[in-house]
Amino acid sequence: MAETLAAPATDAHHDDHGHGHTNTGISNEKLAMWLFLGSECLLFGGLISTFLLYRKKLNSFPGFENAEISKLGAQLFDIPFTSVSSFVLLMSSLTMVLAVSSLQRRDEQRMRIWLLATALLGASFIAGQIYEFTAFVKEGLGFTTNIFSSAFFTLTGFHGAHVVIGIIILMTMFAMSLQGRLGPERAEALEIAGLYWHFVDVVWVVVFVVVYLIK
């Protein structure tokens, strides 16, 4: 590999932040995160495929015995509401990348503001998801109502769990920053957390189209 050959001179050294150099020129932590995200594609691919297979299995849902999926989308999903949720999550990706950018430019105060904004936007998305789930259950569509609902709740629930984990990571980094443990020298740690957050956003981009918009 070209990059393997290009960076042998620093292999035996460590940088001034304790990270060992690798022959790819990329820290092990960052490479590990990307490999993890690659494997996450398989997890969400499986959940999305399962939903696609069973999205028309509405048999036991009252009033939808012979329903078409377009009717379900029109009557059950609140598309304008979900669109706002999607917009909120997209904007959280913007605030996340601005947080990383601020720390890289040694502006820790602004980084904290963007980090907090990201966590709040993520929490707003989760609040919207809880509202949506509650509305579905009140309509009679629970986790075990039919195969469609099981596939739907599993897919969106797994995604929601990822967002919650992301919020916990962000708040941990916010606390570390307040304690002076997340300075510019550790900007890569924040960048790696950002990669996870952006991936969660990217997954929702797919889920929003496949689950909510394609009839």
Added chain:
Amino acid sequence: MSTTTETTHGDHGAGHDEHPNRDMMYVKVALVLAAITGLETFTYFESVFDFGAALVPVLLVCMTAKFYLIAAYFMHLRWDKPVLRRAFLTGIVIALLVYAATLAAFKFFASGMPS
């Protein structure tokens, strides 16, 4: 930032230029993402404009464009080492192949329904 990052971000200069201020570019990308999301939502209102058979292709193009913009700009794949792009793409390609085969096995592409 570390030497590791210096070698990672190939277009970085010295000192503070090591991390060029791309904030305005990020905002522009976010505006494009918001506009695409608006278009996606617009497709739902068939009474205003019916995309007909073009609906699914339009949505898939919008989805792919958003996916690319986030991965390339927000996740920095545009500037990072190619090996990271390959690692991520490998996961995506494997997932697409495995689940396309699974869906085909269930005759999804023939009828849209499992057998």
